[in-house]
Amino acid sequence: MSAALLIDFGSTYTKLRAVDLGARRILATAQGPSTVTSDITIGLDLALAALAAKLGHLPTFAHRLASSSAAGGLRMVTIGLVKELTAEAARQAALGAGAKLVGAFAYRLTAADIGSIETLAPDIILLAGGTDGGNAEVVRHNGKRLAASGLQCPIIVACNRDVAEEVVEGLTSAAKNAVLTRNVMPAFGVLEIAPAREAIREVFIARIVHAKGIDRAAAQVDAVLMPTPAAVMEGARLLSEGTERHSGLGDLLVVDIGGATTDVHSVAVGAPRRDGVVQYGLPEPFVKRTVEGDLGMRHNARAIVQAASSSAFAVRAGLTEAELEAMLDAIEDNVERLPTSPHEVALDEALAWTAVRIAVGRHAGTSEIVQTVQGPVTMQRGKDLSGVTTVIGTGGPLAHGATPASVLKAALADATDPFSLRPVRPALYIDADYLLYAGGLLSAIDPDAAFEIARASLRPLEEREADEPRSQIA
């Protein structure tokens, strides 16, 4: 038997998935606490002991691969020139690399901006600005500001190529760790984020893993390959595109609800689906990730309620506003609290539904009808996801919730918001064993096995289940 161990060093748990590569099946899952703040190996040993208890003994693993979102995840700051252009391209590159974006800056950095970045203390800074042959002066200025700052983190330079080397030299001579990569926007309106994403991943492996103390587990792990959100993205891409042997699922959307954020990934071109629709704004990446930092089931429960208006939310959850208020206080007191009473279950489902609704709305493109002298013209901004055929839910609230189908249906198009280009009639699945990240990690080693194992973990949500209200919020 050729076995592989896939590890997710999370912020709360150390999660393990053991798979049999030959038989293309999952052997067992186990988890331990996250102990990155003291010694990451303690949590890993506890998780491995739990895995051994389930399997009788630990098999010899041919591969031991890990992803990490521990110690705050990969915290990044991005800097660009125009907010909607290179600054946005830099943001997309960081999100695509699985980073947690803690700050995004545009135009000339001021002394106060440098102060903010120093306070944010990011793990990596991505510096963009100017198309190739375009504006050189602003990124030169920003490079000098960073060189003169007290920042010690690696700085990845992905700007106008005319000045990129000069900027890197300026940073290096100020004893900063600067890495040169290709421009995130080499020509106007052309997004080329793959090289920057790769540079981020390399810096993550070479430096961040050590800086965060994750490499203490080096004896038990072959490689920490990427931040966990990047592994989930890789898993989504694998399921969508398939392998040489397996045809993929086509255009798909993944919704990942967590305690602190809700992530949405889409794998789709998202071009206009009707003739005569004018595409507007920057093109978006084929594999696109958005992170909603204000939509988390535990750390931001109150923000979810506020985003939906609390009275409407109370009605959806079947609670009075006073009850809702008391329960939100209880969650804030203990963010690790799991629902026990029917009221708490209803609240969690309403939180999950609302988080999905808002997060997918922000991720999906929109259409707008503009009146012109020649008659109405439809303009599309962002991706048209109406043709997406697969929607996958992952994360605790979906995998363990009582009514995942009704929660996941919040991702779909509906008549109340006709200009939001959400999926219309996709098949709905739950990533039941939390295998997307594992599939993403494994795809580098054995894509066929990774595809089959991740595909088998998708549990279809029956239409019947979706239509049957099982709680007060359905």
Next chain:
Amino acid sequence: MTESSTALCAQGAAINKTLITGVIGSDTHIVGNRILSIALEKAGFKVIALGALTPAADFVKAAIETAADAILVSSLYGLGELDCRGFREQCIEAGLDDILLYVGGNLVVGKRSWEETERTFLGMGFDRAFPPGTRTDAVVDALNRDFAARSAPTPSA
């Protein structure tokens, strides 16, 4: 300066010059603008074509990011005066104080003379305005001359 040396100087002006083109406002007439963009590229300019239905702010943002030397605004549906209001001010606000601004097309509706229309647009801060029926050569020629004039040393220097 002889005629041939002027031509040579004008030709050289196109090298490394970046132009932004587009049709401003809720205007879908793209054909003329596309022909102009092709002609400008052929003349040696680097052209960033924003296409139809382009808001004024997008011209400015594209010009900042690409360090453009000129913005050429087309308007064919008669609402150009409304759409171009404050265009120069937006450029100044964005630090593009000296960028060359051209406008052309069916700029106004009604029976206004071209001279009056031209005055209106020059008054709004455009460096040149072009009436309907302008040949692309005339635009290339104007650009070459304006760039050459800008790169020529000033008499006081």
